[in-house]
Amino acid sequence: NAGVTQTPKFQVLKTGQSMTLQCAQDMNHNSMYWYRQDPGMGLRLIYYSASEGTTDKGEVPNGYNVSRLNKREFSLRLESAAPSQTSVYFCASRQGTDHSGNTIYFGEGSWLTVV
């Protein structure tokens, strides 16, 4: 089972460049998430989407945009990358609000370095 798949796995960007991280899940989940993980700060929520067609800001949305393309796909875009966006990015999904307590499933992470 593929679960949550995110691409690319590694990327180096120059300051000011743009890029999109892609995420897809094959579990028919309603909710999808983008987190960034930085040493000592845990996972911080960037954006989430509780259902197809909706997106909401998380804890650290500045500098990012998202698109919930369909139920399966949720992309994260950096319009003008900054060194502070160097991080490991995780996409995740879960069944959604009608199924309390269900697990979040994570992708394997995307390592992004902005120089």
Added chain:
Amino acid sequence: AQSVSQHNHHVILSEAASLELGCNYSYGGTVNLFWYVQYPGQHLQLLLKYFSGDPLVKGIKGFEAEFIKSKFSFNLRKPSVQWSDTAEYFCAVKASYDKVIFGPGTSLSVIP
């Protein structure tokens, strides 16, 4: 706004010692609570979760956690740790709508 705090940044234990990792959250309504583990070089895996019922929940690998609503806490415990428990542990809370917030994590090192 909801938030999650974890008491310890880094814990070092000898094998067979008992473990308790603290987690507190801020949110006044109904919550779902989770503990996730991240082993070196791997992505996050669910250890256990609470959403209703018995406040003492048991998870995989001998871990358990107790939800104390009056204290807004969800502490993780294990009676006897092993070297293979060396990992980073994250507490998380699902509160309003479908927003899931994680704590900053606790790094556990178990010395053989």
